[in-house]
Amino acid sequence: MGQTDEVRTQRDDIPIRDEDVERTFKYEVAHQVGGEGLLRCLKCGACSGGCPVGAVTDYRPRKVLGNVLLGLKDLVLSSDDIWMCAACFTCEERCVQEVNFTDIVTILRNMAVKQGHAARGYLEMARTVVAYGRVVPKTFAVDKMRANLELPPLQDPAMEELTKIIQASGFDKILALYKGGDKTQ
Amino acid sequence: MTIAGDKVTYDHLLPSETAMVIGGGVAGMQAALDIADQNYRVVLVEKSPSIGGVMAMLDKTFPTLDCSACILTPRLSEVARHPNIELLTYSEVVGVTGKAGDFRVKVLRKARKIDEEKCSGCGDCVPHCPIEVPNEFDQGLGFRKAIYIGFPQNTPLVYTIDSENCIRCGMCEKACVREAVMLDAQDEEVEIPVGAIVVATGYELYDVSKYPRLGYGKYRNVIHALEYERIINAAGPTGGHLMRFSDGKIPRSIGFVQCVGARDLHKGVPNCSRICCMYSIKNAVMAFELAHDHVKDVTLYYADLRAFGKGFEEFKEMAKTRFGVKFIRGRVGEVNENPENRNIRVRVENTESGEFLENEHELVVISPGILPPRTLRALSNQMGLQLDSDGFISVEHASIYPVDTTIPGIYVCGCAESPKDIPDSVAAGSAAAMRASITLAKGGVQ
Ligand SMILES: Cc1cc2nc3c(=O)[nH]c(=O)nc-3n(C[C@H](O)[C@H](O)[C@H](O)COP(=O)(O)OP(=O)(O)OC[C@H]3O[C@@H](n4cnc5c(N)ncnc54)[C@H](O)[C@@H]3O)c2cc1C
Ligand code: SF4
Ligand code: SF4
Ligand code: SF4
Numbered sequence: 196m197g198q199t200d201e202v203r204t205q206r207d208d209i210p211i212r213d214e215d216v217e218r219t220f221k222y223e224v225a226h227q228v229g230g231e232g233l234l235r236c237l238k239c240g241a242c243s244g245g246c247p248v249g250a251v252t253d254y255r256p257r258k259v260l261g262n263v264l265l266g267l268k269d270l271v272l273s274s275d276d277i278w279m280c281a282a283c284f285t286c287e288e289r290c291v292q293e294v295n296f297t298d299i300v301t302i303l304r305n306m307a308v309k310q311g312h313a314a315r316g317y318l319e320m321a322r323t324v325v326a327y328g329r330v331v332p333k334t335f336a337v338d339k340m341r342a343n344l345e346l347p348p349l350q351d352p353a354m355e356e357l358t359k360i361i362q363a364s365g366f367d368k369i370l371a372l373y374k375g376g377d378k379t380q
Numbered sequence: 381m382t383i384a385g386d387k388v389t390y391d392h393l394l395p396s397e398t399a400m401v402i403g404g405g406v407a408g409m410q411a412a413l414d415i416a417d418q419n420y421r422v423v424l425v426e427k428s429p430s431i432g433g434v435m436a437m438l439d440k441t442f443p444t445l446d447c448s449a450c451i452l453t454p455r456l457s458e459v460a461r462h463p464n465i466e467l468l469t470y471s472e473v474v475g476v477t478g479k480a481g482d483f484r485v486k487v488l489r490k491a492r493k494i495d496e497e498k499c500s501g502c503g504d505c506v507p508h509c510p511i512e513v514p515n516e517f518d519q520g521l522g523f524r525k526a527i528y529i530g531f532p533q534n535t536p537l538v539y540t541i542d543s544e545n546c547i548r549c550g551m552c553e554k555a556c557v558r559e560a561v562m563l564d565a566q567d568e569e570v571e572i573p574v575g576a577i578v579v580a581t582g583y584e585l586y587d588v589s590k591y592p593r594l595g596y597g598k599y600r601n602v603i604h605a606l607e608y609e610r611i612i613n614a615a616g617p618t619g620g621h622l623m624r625f626s627d628g629k630i631p632r633s634i635g636f637v638q639c640v641g642a643r644d645l646h647k648g649v650p651n652c653s654r655i656c657c658m659y660s661i662k663n664a665v666m667a668f669e670l671a672h673d674h675v676k677d678v679t680l681y682y683a684d685l686r687a688f689g690k691g692f693e694e695f696k697e698m699a700k701t702r703f704g705v706k707f708i709r710g711r712v713g714e715v716n717e718n719p720e721n722r723n724i725r726v727r728v729e730n731t732e733s734g735e736f737l738e739n740e741h742e743l744v745v746i747s748p749g750i751l752p753p754r755t756l757r758a759l760s761n762q763m764g765l766q767l768d769s770d771g772f773i774s775v776e777h778a779s780i781y782p783v784d785t786t787i788p789g790i791y792v793c794g795c796a797e798s799p800k801d802i803p804d805s806v807a808a809g810s811a812a813a814m815r816a817s818i819t820l821a822k823g824g825v826q
């Protein structure tokens with residue numbers, strides 16, 4: 196076999212081509228708030244071994260980190276994987292290297308959204324927040340349930356302030372990138 | 381010879397000709413022998429009732445699978461019989477003053493309540509003692525009396541009365557024909573002049589119950605590696621019969637869990653313990669050796685396998701190919717118990733294939749990392765020694781003065797300095813002995 200680095204092979208035999216590797220991707224992630232631990236990851240798998248989503252799907256937090264460290268930016272940001280995390284923080288609690296995966300997945304989602312890869316469900320949620328000020332809209336059924344539990348009725352969201360925050364943070368501009376579930380521009 | 385009740389003094393020892401070794405594990409024993417063989421005197425201070433350290437508890441040793449006791453026992457008697465070695469077991473250092481060539485060490489001789497000169501180690505007293513407590517030497521798995529030796533090769537072969545549990549019934553006193561029992565004996569403090577000191581206080585295991593997700597202390601069929609060593613040891617609490625504790629059956633399937641209390645920033649133990657990979661491979665092989673008719677599956681879950689020493693990689697390959705030990709690269713996420721048969725389910729990702737596994741084992745053995753003994757900080761404060769951030773003793777220079785502490789005339793060896801296997805501990809023991817005898821030969825001048 197010749198000594199060439201043209202085709203590198205990952206464990207599960209997906210060939211990785213040089214043009215797919217963005218060498219600085221890991222630093223881009225690590226330099227954001229919450230991403231500081233990324234470069235410490237040993238890919239030991241303790242996160243995957245305790246992940247409740249991984250127990251029932253083929254989602255592996257360790258694999259997401261591995262791909263980030265390899266620099267497979269497009270693959271990571273366009274994959275469904277980063278939207279699978281239930282943010283239970285089990286991996287973050289157990290990681291032996293204090294990698295804080297749950298924070299990293301948030302960073303990856305934010306990057307993905309800007310590139311037009313927002314998951315449909317999350318997009319719907321974001322639009323509901325802009326329209327009604329809540330992730331889950333206030334309905335008659337909810338009011339009734341609260342009354343049964345002797346809880347006070349929900350207050351109306353402070354839409355005026357919320358809209359200001361949405362505009363100041365650029366949240367609306369990001370959403371404007373999408374039409375339906377797809378990116379328009 | 382001293383008469384019971386007489387105050388023992390050490391005025392006959394000259395600091396220019398005497399060294400002290402603190403800790404009687406395999407490293408400290410080596411240091412003591414090598415200094416004593418050069419015709420200096422050695423006072424060996426050991427806090428437990430016997431010398432031998434952890435090695436005395438082990439069954440076999442990697443990578444040769446030599447019987448641990450077979451190698452160690454002759455050394456124990458060599459130390460005990462050496463005319464130049466004075467053995468102070470059940471004793472602790474409580475203060476050090478002076479400087480290289482002329483230290484004064486205060487040693488607390490805890491009352492063992494048995495006259496060391498008179499006790500022949502016959503054990504006639506034992507059946508009469510009504511008090512039974514878990515035996516520390518067996519990791520609490522077996523039992524001993526309040527008048528006891530931890531293990532048959534206890535060196536010196538002298539019994540000890542554990543004052544914490546003794547009810548002073550006097551039965552042992554009546555049973556002992558040699559009149560060695562001294563129930564009224566008190567702790568005694570002695571001052572010993574020495575020219576050089578070797579610290580060889582070894583290590584203790586990480587308390588694995590601090591990982592609730594791994595089930596130790598909650599599930600009976602989760603044990604740690606030193607407990608496993610005692611179970612498979614012919615002199616241990618089960619007479620060498622490999623078994624699990626929920627039902628006493630020979631486990632057909634065993635899982636070993638690596639890197640627990642080691643390489644974990646979250647738990648404040650970032651360092652690798654160096655020995656756990658190898659001792660677990662050894663113990664995995666021993667399961668097949670001891671119960672080959674029963675044991676069908678032995679799986680070792682690791683983060684990285686560190687088989688760094690001479691013959692270690694070959695040993696690992698042999699475990700894999702000749703014995704069929706399965707190696708899975710993945711740090712275990714969590715374990716839980718199958719309530720029907722009390723088997724342990726191990727949840728782990730095989731990081732080489734991406735598979736999420738839930739493997740059921742009849743016994744799970746956790747491999748704890750090693751920590752400096754809890755008492756090391758107090759001891760090093762007494763001597764002015766520095767500790768590294770991992771809590772082990774700092775050396776002058778890791779590469780060229782690997783056994784010199786930051787205080788002239790005080791040396792360190794074995795696991796007191798960092799995690800080491802037996803060959804490295806012994807080599808360091810010899811090195812520290814050489815450095816200490818140079819200090820003695822030069823009268824303390826460096
Ligand atoms: C489960 C297990 C299996 C292992 N298997 C192997 C193997 O197969 N092969 C191998 O090479 N290594 C093995 N090891 C490692 C081996 O145990 C160590 O390398 C060795 O015991 C180190 O010797 P030591 O003298 O430095 O320390 P220790 O054995 O810990 O001895 C230290 C001694 O100092 C005493 N002491 C402590 N503090 C004080 C104090 N303040 N004053 C006086 N005395 C004190 C202690 O009571 C003890 O007797 C294994 C370890 C474990 C945990
Ligand atoms: S994030 Fe942590 S637990 Fe997961 S593979 Fe990396 S080091 Fe291991
Ligand atoms: S936080 Fe996400 S990745 Fe981590 S264990 Fe929970 S679901 Fe899995
Ligand atoms: S005096 Fe103490 S050691 Fe002796 S037999 Fe009674 S309880 Fe046991």
Ligand code: SF4
Pocket residue numbers: 638639640642643651652653654655656657658683684685686747749
């Ligand atoms: S020796 Fe092996 S098991 Fe022990 S801490 Fe190092 S890598 Fe982990």
